[in-house]
Each structure stands twice: as C-alpha cells, then as structure tokens.
Amino acid sequence: MEKTIIDRPATRNSCVLCAPLGASIVFQGIEGCLPLLHGSQGCATYIRRYLISHFREPVDIASSNFSEESAIFGGKENLKKALSNLITQYQPRLIGVASTCLSETIGDDVRAILKEYRKENQGSPLPEMVNVSTPSYHGSHWDGFWKTVLAVVTQLSSQEEPVRQRLNVFPGLVSTADLRHLREIFTDFGISFSILPDYADSLDSDAWDNYHSLHEGGTPLSEIRAMGRAEFSLDLGQALTAEDSASGYLAKNSGVTRLSCGWPVGINESDAFFRLLSRISSQPVPEKYRQERSRLLDAYYDGHKYMFGKRAVVYGSPEMVAAIVSMLKEIGVIPVFCSTADTDFAGIEERVIELRPDFLIGSSKGYQISRKTGIPLLRAGFPIHDRFGGQRELLLGYRGTQRFFDHLVNVVIAGVQDSSPGGYAYV
Ligand code: SF4
Known part of the structure; x- marks a missing residue:
C-alpha cells in the first residue's frame, strides 16, 4: 500500500471535526465538569448537535457568546460573565474552557483571564478551572481531544498526593x-x-427520574x-x-x-x-479472556473462506485505523487504502471508485460514498449518527474483535446474497 497525499486546492467534506469538539468529549468524561467554549454561540451549538447525535444523551456545553463587539475588542468580559453564570447556575466542580477559532484569532489570553478572575473572586468558593487552546484551523477533534487530556493532567495533577500503586x-x-x-x-x-x-x-447513562443539571x-x-x-x-x-x-x-x-x-x-x-x-x-491472564481468545481464533477459522483476499478501505482516527488494519491482516484482508485525515471524503471517494474495495470501514460520514458506489460500509469510530447504539459499539479486546469480526463477515455474506440473481437462503 503506497502513501498518497491528495493535492487539491481546498478540502471538501473533511474527514475531521473541530478541535473544541474533542475537548468537549474529554471534559464530559470528568466528574462534575462543565465544558465552556470561549467563542461564538454557533460553535457550542454545532458541537452539541454532533455529540447528541452520536451519544443520544443531553449534552450541555456553555459558551462565552461572542458578539460583534467582543470579536473586535476581545472576549474577556464575556468569559468572566460566563464563568460567574455557570458557577451560580450549575455549581460545577470543574469548568473546562476550550478556545475556538474566533477567540484564538483575536488573541485572547484565556489563561491570564482565568487568573484575573480567580484574583477578583478571592474568598469566594470557586471550582477548578482548566484551559486548553483548541483553534480548529490548527488541529482536528483528535488533536483537541489529546491536547485536553494533556492540559487536564498538566493543570490538575499534584505532587503533594501520596504515592500509589496505580x-x-x-x-x-x-x-x-x-x-x-x-x-x-x-x-x-x-x-x-x-x-x-x-x-x-x-x-x-441510565434512565433518569429527575433532570440533572x-x-x-x-x-x-x-x-x-x-x-x-x-x-x-x-x-x-x-x-x-x-x-x-x-x-x-x-x-x-x-x-x-x-x-x-x-x-x-x-x-x-x-x-x-x-x-x-x-x-x-504479576498475574496470569484470567481464564475468561483465554476462552474469549480461543473462541475468536475459532471464528477466524470459520470465517476464513468468506474473508480471505477481500479488499478494504479504512478511515478514522490514527489509533483505530492502525488497530483495524492489524486485525485485517490477520484474517487475510488487504487494506488497499487507509486514511487518518491526510485526505478528505472527496479524496476517499476518488480512491474508492478507482480501487473498488469489497467494503469500507469507518464513521457514518462515509455513507454517501457507500450509497453512490454500492460498496457496503461497516460503521466504526466517531461519529456514528445514522445507526442506533453507535456510541456503545464494542471494539477492544478479544470480545470486541469477535463482535467486529462477526459484523464484518456478515457484511460480506450480505453482499454475496444481495448481488446473487437467485439469492441464497443458506451461505
Ligand atoms: S468556528 Fe472553529 S471552533 Fe467554531 S465550530 Fe467552526 S471550526 Fe469549530
């Protein structure tokens, strides 16, 4: 497989999403944390829409709500007002402030604003605050995600805690x-x-009896x-x-x-x-995982006749693509084209038409290519917003691989079945 950089004047239908979106997911994964985007209302609305369509949960993302005036003179006062409102209305334990394209472009120094806010409110009980710089013209949602993990650990971890075997x-x-x-x-x-x-x-989450702020x-x-x-x-x-x-x-x-x-x-x-x-x-692998491994191997033997020699296009996060490609090689599938964001969906579509793989593996955003070419898409990664339960698709471990492999074999079997003039009742 050769590395291809597609040379085009502009991105069309990008494979990546915006950086504060990745930051918002990280902040949603911390106890008592509320994400606050420093920028315009539209950024928070877009990100909320994306997260809700994938996770199917209510997602609160606050915004410092830039106006024309803040876009010109800076958003310091908006950010301070947003912090005060959130503290009053939500009482969060942590406020995670992610910047957006607009606040980065005008050069707001969020760290300095937070410092000033803390100083002005000395004596009042304040939540922890973490800030991360996430201009989307300088990174994808994956970059925003990892930058936020780093920012949280850098700004919150402490040397004063006792040493732990952890x-x-x-x-x-x-x-x-x-x-x-x-x-x-x-x-x-x-x-x-x-x-x-x-x-x-x-x-x-599980079902709620009452609304949780x-x-x-x-x-x-x-x-x-x-x-x-x-x-x-x-x-x-x-x-x-x-x-x-x-x-x-x-x-x-x-x-x-x-x-x-x-x-x-x-x-x-x-x-x-x-x-x-x-x-x-210093423990052996528990027996239940040995059994899961053995069942997976058995499934590989059983599914080999369907999978061997098939050709795949895979796109998504670098971690997911590398892992899926490693697994595909175990089962004799040839990954003919892989993308971890160095092209856009227009570029992927060109390669799919040229290479005619047997299936695509990646997020829902490849659906239009699948529909246009008739090549099936096995959904994996983020976002999955045209199927139910995409947020809880298990992929990791022998158990997750088993689930994924079963789906993949069935995609191939369904393709044979659907394209056969007589149909098969037994494959
Ligand atoms: S303006 Fe930037 S931060 Fe806001 S939604 Fe668009 S890409 Fe994301």
Missing part, C-alpha cells in the same frame, strides 16, 4: 462500551486504575490530582509523542513509567495488551 490509563476516543470493558479487564487483573477521560456513564460519572478529580503519584501510565494507541501526551508529561515531571500499546483489536494487539497487564499486575 495505573493511569489514557485510552483515546473509544466507545462507552470499550471504556466499560477496559474497567472490567483492569479489575479482573486486580489493578487499581484511573481512566481519563471516562465518559462511559456521563455520555451513555450536571452529568453523573466521569473520572474523579481526586484521581486526576493523584496521577503524578501513580506507578505507570498507559497510552492506548501509539500515534502520540512523549511531548504531546499526558503520560510523557507525567514521566518527565513525576517519574511515572510511561507504557504504550496499540488499541487491542485482533489477536496480536490484544495479546500484547494482555501480556502487558500480566506483567504490570
């Missing part, structure tokens, strides 16, 4: 089912852990403060450098050992992940 986990933009599965795995190994962010409950669940602030005193940090996905990652910051400033592995998808990556946990915990 594992910090930075999983990236995985599904809520993946977060729950990770919790289950670490618990089964007897590992004390903190996952940041953890939006499994806040963005995929703030989401429930999320990484406890006490655990974030203690991250600098943990023994290990684990990055899932290997796209980040030490400088860009919270684990790198903790290693450099607090001596926390930095570990990383790919998303555990497929046999090889899952084996590496479980081996790592076995080493950290």
Whole structure:
C-alpha cells in the first residue's frame, strides 16, 4: 500500500471535526465538569448537535457568546460573565474552557483571564478551572481531544498526593462500551486504575427520574490530582509523542513509567495488551479472556473462506485505523487504502471508485460514498449518527474483535446474497 497525499486546492467534506469538539468529549468524561467554549454561540451549538447525535444523551456545553463587539475588542468580559453564570447556575466542580477559532484569532489570553478572575473572586468558593487552546484551523477533534487530556493532567495533577500503586490509563476516543470493558479487564487483573477521560456513564447513562443539571460519572478529580503519584501510565494507541501526551508529561515531571500499546483489536494487539497487564499486575491472564481468545481464533477459522483476499478501505482516527488494519491482516484482508485525515471524503471517494474495495470501514460520514458506489460500509469510530447504539459499539479486546469480526463477515455474506440473481437462503 503506497502513501498518497491528495493535492487539491481546498478540502471538501473533511474527514475531521473541530478541535473544541474533542475537548468537549474529554471534559464530559470528568466528574462534575462543565465544558465552556470561549467563542461564538454557533460553535457550542454545532458541537452539541454532533455529540447528541452520536451519544443520544443531553449534552450541555456553555459558551462565552461572542458578539460583534467582543470579536473586535476581545472576549474577556464575556468569559468572566460566563464563568460567574455557570458557577451560580450549575455549581460545577470543574469548568473546562476550550478556545475556538474566533477567540484564538483575536488573541485572547484565556489563561491570564482565568487568573484575573480567580484574583477578583478571592474568598469566594470557586471550582477548578482548566484551559486548553483548541483553534480548529490548527488541529482536528483528535488533536483537541489529546491536547485536553494533556492540559487536564498538566493543570490538575499534584505532587503533594501520596504515592500509589496505580495505573493511569489514557485510552483515546473509544466507545462507552470499550471504556466499560477496559474497567472490567483492569479489575479482573486486580489493578487499581484511573481512566481519563471516562465518559462511559456521563455520555451513555441510565434512565433518569429527575433532570440533572450536571452529568453523573466521569473520572474523579481526586484521581486526576493523584496521577503524578501513580506507578505507570498507559497510552492506548501509539500515534502520540512523549511531548504531546499526558503520560510523557507525567514521566518527565513525576517519574511515572510511561507504557504504550496499540488499541487491542485482533489477536496480536490484544495479546500484547494482555501480556502487558500480566506483567504490570504479576498475574496470569484470567481464564475468561483465554476462552474469549480461543473462541475468536475459532471464528477466524470459520470465517476464513468468506474473508480471505477481500479488499478494504479504512478511515478514522490514527489509533483505530492502525488497530483495524492489524486485525485485517490477520484474517487475510488487504487494506488497499487507509486514511487518518491526510485526505478528505472527496479524496476517499476518488480512491474508492478507482480501487473498488469489497467494503469500507469507518464513521457514518462515509455513507454517501457507500450509497453512490454500492460498496457496503461497516460503521466504526466517531461519529456514528445514522445507526442506533453507535456510541456503545464494542471494539477492544478479544470480545470486541469477535463482535467486529462477526459484523464484518456478515457484511460480506450480505453482499454475496444481495448481488446473487437467485439469492441464497443458506451461505
Ligand atoms: S468556528 Fe472553529 S471552533 Fe467554531 S465550530 Fe467552526 S471550526 Fe469549530
């Protein structure tokens, strides 16, 4: 597979979303946190719409609500007023302030404004405040996500906490089912852990009897403060450098050992992940995961006749694409074109028409290509807003791979069935 950079004068139908969107997901995954976008109302509305369509939960995102005047003279007073309103109306434990294109362009110094606000309100009980710079012309939602994880750890972790035998986990933009599965795995190994962010409950909650002004669940602030005193940090996905990652910051400033592995998808990556946990915990891999691995292998044998030699186009986050490609190679599928945002959907469409793969794997945003070319799309990643339950699609571990593999085989079988003149009742 050769690397292709598509040369065009403008992006059409971008594969990436805006940076404060990634920041908002991270803030939603922290206990008692309210995201506040410093910019115009439209940014918050767009991001809320996107998150609600994927997660199907109410999502509150505040805005400092720029007017023409603030766009010219700066948004300092708007931001201070927004902070006061949020504190009065929501009583959050943390306000996560992400900048937007507009506030970055005019050069508002959000960190200095927060400092000034704290000084002006000395003596009043104030929540924690974290700020992150997320201009969308300088990064995607994945960049915004990782920058926010780094900002939260940099601004909240403390050296004054006691040392703990603990594992910090930075999983990236995985599904809520993946977060729950990770919790289950670490618990089964007897590992004390903190996952940041953890939006499994806040963005995929149970039914409410009463309206909650703030989401429930999320990484406890006490655990974030203690991250600098943990023994290990684990990055899932290997796209980040030490400088860009919270684990790198903790290693450099607090001596926390930095570990990383790919998303555990497929046999090889899952084996590496479980081996790592076995080493950290000095425990053998629990029997139930050995059985899941064995069932997955058996499914690979059974599904081989459908999958071998098939050709795939995969697009999405760098972590997800790398993991899925590793798994596809295990089952004899050839990834003919992969995109992690170095092209747009217009570019992907050109390659799909040229290469005629057997299926596409990626977010809902590839649906129009699928519809136009008749090539099936297996939805994975973010956003999935044209199917129900996209926020809780399990992908990680032997169990998640099993689910994904079953869906993939069925996509191929359905294609054979649908294109056969006589149809098949038995494939
Ligand atoms: S103006 Fe920038 S920050 Fe706001 S929605 Fe558009 S891309 Fe996102």
